[in-house]
Amino acid sequence: MKIFTAEQIYKADKFTIAKQQIPSDALMERAATQLFEWMHSRLQGAEVTIQLFCGIGNNGGDGIALARLLKEAGYNIKVHVVNYSEKRSKDFLLNLERLKDRKIWPEFLNDDCVMPEIAPNDIVVDAIFGIGLNRAPSEWVGKLILHINASQAFVLAVDIPSGLPGNRIPWNTDHVIRASYVLSFQVPKLVFFLPETGVYQNQWELLDIGLDAEFMHTEETEYEFLVKPDVLPIYRPRLKFSHKGTYGHALIVGGSYGKIGAVQMAGNACLTVGSGLVTAYVPECGYHSLQTALPEAMVLTDEEDEYISKIEVPFHPDAIGIGMGLGTHEKSVKAFGEFLKNNDAPMVIDADGLNILAKHPEFVKHVPKQSVLTPHPKELERLVGEWKDDFDKLEKAKAFSKENQCILVIKGAHSLILSDGKGYVNSTGNPGMATAGSGDVLTGMITGLMAQGYLPLQAAVFGVYLHGLAGDIGASKMSYDALKATGIIENIGNAYMELFKRPEAEVVPES
Ligand SMILES: NC(=O)C1=CN([C@@H]2O[C@H](COP(=O)(O)OP(=O)(O)OC[C@H]3O[C@@H](n4cnc5c(N)ncnc54)[C@H](O)[C@@H]3O)[C@@H](O)[C@H]2O)[C@H](O)CC1
Ligand SMILES: [K+]
DSSP, X not given: OEEOOHHHHHHHHXXXXXXXXXXXXXXXXXHHHHHHHXXXXXXXXXXXXXXXXXXXXXXXXXXXXXXXXXXXXXXXXEEEEEOOOSOOOHHHHHHHHHHHHTTOOOEEXXXXXXXXXXXXXXXXXXXXOOTTOOSOOOHHHHHHHHHHHTTOOEEEXXXXXXXXXXXSOOSSTTSSOOEEEEEEESSOOGGGSSTTTGGGEEEEEEEOOOOOHHHHHHOOOSEEEEOHHHHGGGOOOOOTTOOGGGGOEEEEEOOOTTOOHHHHHHHHHHHHTTOSEEXXXXXXXXXXXXXXXXXXXXXXXXXXXSSXXXXXXXXXXXXXXXXXXXXXXXXHHHHHHHHHHTOOSOEEEOTHHHHHHHHOHHHHTTSOTTOEEOOOHHHHHHHHOOOSSHHHHHHHHHHHHHHTXXXXXXXXXXXXXXXXXXXXXXXXXXXXXXXXXXXXXXXXXXXXXXXXXXXXXXXHHHHHHHHHHHHHHHHHHHHHHHOOHXXXXXXXXXXXXXXXXXXXXXXXXXX
16 A cells, blocks of 8 residues: 655645546545544434534645534534634635535634633544644644643544644644544555654544545555555465475574574574475574474584584575574674675574674675665664654665665564665554564564565565564454564464455355
């Protein structure tokens, strides 16, 4: 699912209006109708007071049109026009007239206004600013936003929480609506997914306003939101006349004294995602535990007991996952550097592998092209340096990935995959996955997919999505709190099944 910029949304509007030969206010009417239906299906005519705060642009116009539809259905409404500029949009004015024609008189709020009373049980519709916000709201509008946020009312934001710009962090974090729910039009907005800007809403949902499908399909975007229809076509079905060799031989390199579990989890995830064979390369001390806990894997050991000092394997792996639990012993660092130099096939690098790269920038040029690096934000910072904010982080990470021709998986609530200037935002996963070993499982899964022949970017995208889905299924059975990394592995199979489940409406009952 594509993530459009505000400019692209305006372009889609224009294209749709021309192609469908509709007046411009028709899109606003569709938007308001969708908002109304969403609310009406839930409220069912309830006697609650709905307070609509409407700006003077098209976001405000949506709010004003919604007010008319709510009033026509008998709802108890109060309409406030947040009069922050003289430059009112044409469709806002048109809808204001329609409202007045029905004898609904909004209250105009100006910079000297008294803050309207909002009861905790009221519903607030936030239609002050939409995607057109391009500078800091003035002080009094900021105060009004603070007042709404302090009200305890349920706040339903139209398109985007007001005060949140679409392409940067807010000017003042207090002057942004904290939305209980956002109903956003047609496409998700990038700010919903970044840690600094995603906090202004609890939940969001898309409303379809019928923007032209051809335009939406052909327009190239910088970011995509990964949902099931995006990842399904990546799947490589298993063949009837196949054998374990068909699905590749993966090598997992890592572990040190006290951290063998990381390799065990990565190896287990690698096998569970479908790799034909898995060999683990660990220090001697890991031999018995690995052979016992993961009998399907083969184990090669280093001559050192507690850490890896040399990485040599007597076969050519189809994919390599490296770094989990590796530690930073000077001999391990040297072995890692040598290993990078002697391999040109893409690999998956995680944890201490990334820490070593950060401390030894001279190694970075030896990272095979198209390798997948899976940092969490702290590891990323060590690699690319400090950033000002989330948007700066994205630029720095993109530049790193371009310069080194690698794929970056930035782990987080919405893990973000960056490759060749393009970003993919994951939709699956939950806070229960913020747990020890979760990253080792992801590394194992991406490695296992690469071993089976998925291209590195495909493996990263499919792996991140499947990992989150397995975590979601795990959490649905045992809570966020009790989910452990092994619980994610146990649900990889269920995640595959979920991926191929047909929606209920499609299942034709047997006659
Ligand atoms: N395809 C769609 O998604 C549709 C969305 N609709 C709605 O339209 C808004 C976007 O409307 P727009 O008029 O472009 O912007 P805003 O309503 O956000 O209005 C802002 C308005 O005010 C100016 N401005 C910007 N920042 C400030 C500021 N800090 N102080 C004062 N004034 C400011 C700016 O120049 C704009 O003119 C979208 O979010 C949807 O809600 C359409 O209804 C249908 C199609
Ligand atoms: K809004």
